[in-house]
Amino acid sequence: MPNPVDVRIDRETPVPLYHQLAQQLSAAIASGQLQPGDAFENEVAMADRLGLSRPTVRRAIQELVGQGLLLRRRGLGTTVAGRQIHRRAELTSLYDDLRREGSGDPRTQVLTHEVTCDEVAAAALGLPADTPLLKLVRLRLDGDRPLAILRNWLPPAYSDISREDLERDGLYALLRARGGKPVVAHQRIGARPPSAAERKHLNLTPSQPVLTMSRTAFDSVGGPVEYGDHCYRAQDYSIEVMLDER
Numbered sequence: 391m392p393n394p395v396d397v398r399i400d401r402e403t404p405v406p407l408y409h410q411l412a413q414q415l416s417a418a419i420a421s422g423q424l425q426p427g428d429a430f431e432n433e434v435a436m437a438d439r440l441g442l443s444r445p446t447v448r449r450a451i452q453e454l455v456g457q458g459l460l461l462r463r464r465g466l467g468t469t470v471a472g473r474q475i476h477r478r479a480e481l482t483s484l485y486d487d488l489r490r491e492g493s494g495d496p497r498t499q500v501l502t503h504e505v506t507c508d509e510v511a512a513a514a515l516g517l518p519a520d521t522p523l524l525k526l527v528r529l530r531l532d533g534d535r536p537l538a539i540l541r542n543w544l545p546p547a548y549s550d551i552s553r554e555d556l557e558r559d560g561l562y563a564l565l566r567a568r569g570g571k572p573v574v575a576h577q578r579i580g581a582r583p584p585s586a587a588e589r590k591h592l593n594l595t596p597s598q599p600v601l602t603m604s605r606t607a608f609d610s611v612g613g614p615v616e617y618g619d620h621c622y623r624a625q626d627y628s629i630e631v632m633l634d635e636r
Contacts, residue, residue: 401500540561598624
């Protein structure tokens with residue numbers, strides 16, 4: 391039987407009713423109150439229970455379907471989807487996102503840690519081509535489950551970041567501790583087939599794609615902070631974008 395979520399609707403606030411409902415249902419999934427595979431309450435029953443219109447409830451449920459939190463299947467009803475890492479298009483690291491999603495065991499394997507020159511990364515950061523950059527390649531895991539391969543190039547100001555630091559903490563936390571707070575970035579998202587090494591590290595078959603993201607981040611005065619070129623297991627990953635019309 392579906393487990394009804396205790397929802398409190400505030401009709402005095404300007405926040406739309408469907409958004410209030412969607413936020414509280416999303417929180418119930420994130421907290422574990424609703425588990426992957428659980429049957430989800432029928433929209434008619436939910437509307438009657440909460441005193442909301444069916445279109446309001448339907449829109450809230452569709453929001454969660456669009457975020458990958460719920461699955462709607464003909465003849466089987468609506469169920470809670472398997473756990474995914476949902477990234478917002480903002481300046482956070484995957485480590486931060488795992489913590490926010492409630493993961494208890496984000497882990498890092500450092501595959502490469504070296505100072506080198508890279509013309510592409512230097513150009514992205516607005517630095518001379520012969521600038522020595524700290525190159526990092528990390529395998530990010532949630533417990534024993536591989537999620538992503540993270541490639542980053544850092545300016546000389548951050549070259550003291552060690553392997554041990556990276557295995558213990560997230561990159562953006564380490565950058566912030568050194569005064570490198572990213573406030574603006576250029577980010578590109580795409581998809582492609584994985585390389586042989588990526589298939590091995592991420593436990594993929596040749597037919598399974600990777601989601602890619604490249605990012606160049608700068609601080610409040612325009613100083614370069616990091617250039618990243620990452621790939622993720624597409625089936626475990628979704629991106630949530632907040633659009634704010636001013």
